[in-house]
Each structure stands twice: as structure tokens, then as C-alpha cells.
Amino acid sequence: MADLLPVAEAQTRLLALAPALPVEHAPLREAAGRWAAEPVIARRTQPELPLSAMDGYAIRFADMPGPWQMIGESAAGRPFAGEAAAGQAVRIFTGAALPPGTDTVLVQEEAARDGAALMLDSEGPAFLGRNVREAGLDFREGETLIEAGQRLTPARIAIAATAGHATLPVRRRIRIAIAATGDELRAPGEPLAPGQLPESNGTMLAAQLADLPVDLIDLGILPDRQDILEAAFRAIRADILVTTGGASVGDHDLVRPALQAAGAAIDFWKVAIRPGKPLMAGRLGDAIVLGLPGNPVSAFVTATLFLRPLIAHLAGAAEPLPRTVPAILGEPLPANGPRADYMRAAHRDGRVVAAAIQDSSMLRTLARADCLIVRQPHAPAAQPGNTVEILQIA
Numbered sequence: 001m002a003d004l005l006p007v008a009e010a011q012t013r014l015l016a017l018a019p020a021l022p023v024e025h026a027p028l029r030e031a032a033g034r035w036a037a038e039p040v041i042a043r044r045t046q047p048e049l050p051l052s053a054m055d056g057y058a059i060r061f062a063d064m065p066g067p068w069q070m071i072g073e074s075a076a077g078r079p080f081a082g083e084a085a086a087g088q089a090v091r092i093f094t095g096a097a098l099p100p101g102t103d104t105v106l107v108q109e110e111a112a113r114d115g116a117a118l119m120l121d122s123e124g125p126a127f128l129g130r131n132v133r134e135a136g137l138d139f140r141e142g143e144t145l146i147e148a149g150q151r152l153t154p155a156r157i158a159i160a161a162t163a164g165h166a167t168l169p170v171r172r173r174i175r176i177a178i179a180a181t182g183d184e185l186r187a188p189g190e191p192l193a194p195g196q197l198p199e200s201n202g203t204m205l206a207a208q209l210a211d212l213p214v215d216l217i218d219l220g221i222l223p224d225r226q227d228i229l230e231a232a233f234r235a236i237r238a239d240i241l242v243t244t245g246g247a248s249v250g251d252h253d254l255v256r257p258a259l260q261a262a263g264a265a266i267d268f269w270k271v272a273i274r275p276g277k278p279l280m281a282g283r284l285g286d287a288i289v290l291g292l293p294g295n296p297v298s299a300f301v302t303a304t305l306f307l308r309p310l311i312a313h314l315a316g317a318a319e320p321l322p323r324t325v326p327a328i329l330g331e332p333l334p335a336n337g338p339r340a341d342y343m344r345a346a347h348r349d350g351r352v353v354a355a356a357i358q359d360s361s362m363l364r365t366l367a368r369a370d371c372l373i374v375r376q377p378h379a380p381a382a383q384p385g386n387t388v389e390i391l392q393i394a
């Protein structure tokens, strides 16, 4: 197994092939799901003024227990114009600015009204500042709200909007060409002659990348012909070329020779991983090439561990690799061999159980799985109740 590259080393070498893509300023809705290319700094303080957290009455706490004289109203976006003096109160609503002279909000459920007179109907606010959101409670102008390399999640898009940004700095979108290879493949739904098979890897990969900032170039199904593969690879104008199939050692596994004939420099081929051993990576002109194995489960696992991280890295992610989480094993596992194993598994009664058959051609076990149990090379046998690391996939 000396010729098989450990998974972590292969990931490091793949990411090292990636250039730094240019930064652009994308409108917030287009920036969502991408990664901040620079820190995002607050351009304003939130809230800018003390605001009421409840519907009720703005009062001075020193006037407790009342009564008060009502002098006006403050609503969100329509603040009270004047200032409250001792003994005065202002009707106020959630999100409205606290009128000058007041410091506390009496919620309306604890108050009684008689015309312009306001009285307590229970104990009232317990302390000065009750039900008031102080200026700067959320954040202050100049504070860093999002670090460079963090993903622009829905919450981070919202805070950027609140902080005064209409656009955010992100790496430009990534152009990715996907080619399935194999004479036996036909587009999904097409009639099949004996020995033919519906193409599924291209569709699966597109689905696996649906949440990433990529523009797909679909090269469709390429035949097992080195000259045709080479011509197709030469014509690529993309940041990443992904192929599936033809990566192994058979007479019809022509992706590597075709890439080399097209001028590609292969950085590595074959990784100590199951499934997915014949994975290859390299450069073809300006493009990074990733050759995934053809077995559907192998393509899925290597896309999870290599293709998605490569895209995240190009897109500016500080932490592009998928993160495992601990889980409790429900059934025993045998000792592992020399390759890291990513076993299709599912949660059952709060524990994870690996599928009985781990064949890399079987989409049914993959479709039933909600996680992959990660077994390090030479991991000893594991028993129910042991903690294992998993990658969530559904």
C-alpha cells in the first residue's frame, strides 16, 4: 500500500493546486452561501438608540409606582418628538425609540388607563432599564462581525444587511466542467440495450454541489476513446474539470492517459481510501483536474472529501474540509485494513449502524444512509457503545 496516498495528505496536495481567485463585491442575496473574502465591519451601531423591547409605556423608573400623565406616543420609525418630564409617560411599541427623559418600559399588561392617566395594575418593572434595549446592545460601529473565510450563512447575511452593507466581498464564482465517461452509459430515462446503464454520477455531482457557488459546464457522457477524451479535455475553459469513471487500471480506463496527452500534469493518483482508491488530481492549463472513480458510491465519497473541499477552498473558506462529529456505535465493526474506510451507515435508536454490504456500486445503501462512519487505517474492531467519528450526509 506504499503507493497509496493517505487521505489527509491527498487533501492537502489537492488544495495546494488551487490559485487565489479574484475578489468581487456581490449583492447580499448573491453572496449568500459563499465565503467572506475580507472581514465584514459594522458601518453602524445596532440599535442606534435605546429601543423598547415590549408594547407598553415609557416611564422614568424614579417615578415608580406612578401614577403618570400620558403625553404622546412613540412607534417604530416614528419617534416621540418631545421629552418626558417627571411624572409623564409615553405610549410606546416594540422597536420604538425610548423618548428622552424616560428610561424604563412598563408593559401594557401591567398597566391600567383612565383617559390620559396611567396607573400600575400589578408590581410593574422591577429595575431601571427594564424592557429597554440599550444602544449598541447587538453591535457597535467598527466592530468585526464576520471574519474573512467564514461562510455567509443566512444569519450572517442578515447581520451584514443590518450593519449597513448592500454588497459583500467574495471570491468570484467557480466554473466547473463535469464529464461522465463510459461506453455503457446513457442519459437517465433513455432506452437501454443489454449491458447499458443510466448515467447517474453527473446528476449526483450536480446535486452535491447545489449549495456551492459554482457554474456547471455539463460535458455529458464521453466514450471510452482516448482521442475523443483528449480533444474534450483540451477544449476545457474552467477552474475545475471533474471526470468520473475510467480512473482505474483496466484497458478501457483512459482518463489518465487522455489527460496526460492533453498536457495535464498529474499530481497524485490512488489514495488510501475505501471507496474511491483510484482518485487522481492534477493540473491542466489553468484548470485543476479531479478524476473521480466511476463506481457511484466512490464518486459520492470522493466528491464529499475532495471536490466539495476544493470548491470551498477556491471560494475562500478558512475551513474547507468536512468536519466529523462523534456518534455511538450500535453494532460491532471489524478491524479496518490499510485504507481509511467511509462506511455507509444510518442512525437507529440514537446510535449509528453500518450497512451490512459496503459494495461501492450500491446506490441503495448510499440512498438509505444518513452518515458515513469514518474508520482510520488499521482501526481495531469496535463494539456497540464505542464512540466513532461520522460525516453527516443527509
Ligand SMILES: Nc1nc2c(c(=O)[nH]1)N[C@H]1C(S)=C(S)[C@@H](COP(=O)(O)OP(=O)(O)OC[C@H]3O[C@@H](n4cnc5c(N)ncnc54)[C@H](O)[C@@H]3O)O[C@H]1N2
Pocket (backbone or CB within 6 Å): 180, 181, 182, 184, 185, 197, 198, 199, 200, 201, 202, 244, 245, 246, 247, 248, 249, 250, 253, 275, 276, 277, 278, 292, 293, 294, 295, 296, 298, 360, 361
Ligand atoms: N484490477 C483492478 N481493478 C480495479 C481496481 C484496481 O485497483 N485493480 N480498482 C477498483 C476500484 S477500487 C474502483 S472504485 C473501480 C473504479 O474504476 P473506474 O474509475 O475506472 O470506473 P469504471 O470502470 O469506469 O466504472 C466503474 C463502475 O461504475 C459505473 N459507472 C461509471 N461511471 C458511471 C456514471 N457516470 N454513472 C453511473 N455509473 C457509472 C460503471 O458502469 C462500472 O460499473 O475500479 C475497480 N477495479
Ligand code: MOO
Pocket (backbone or CB within 6 Å): 273, 274, 275, 276, 277, 278, 293, 295, 298, 360
Ligand atoms: O475503492 Mo473502489 O472505490 O470501491 O471500489
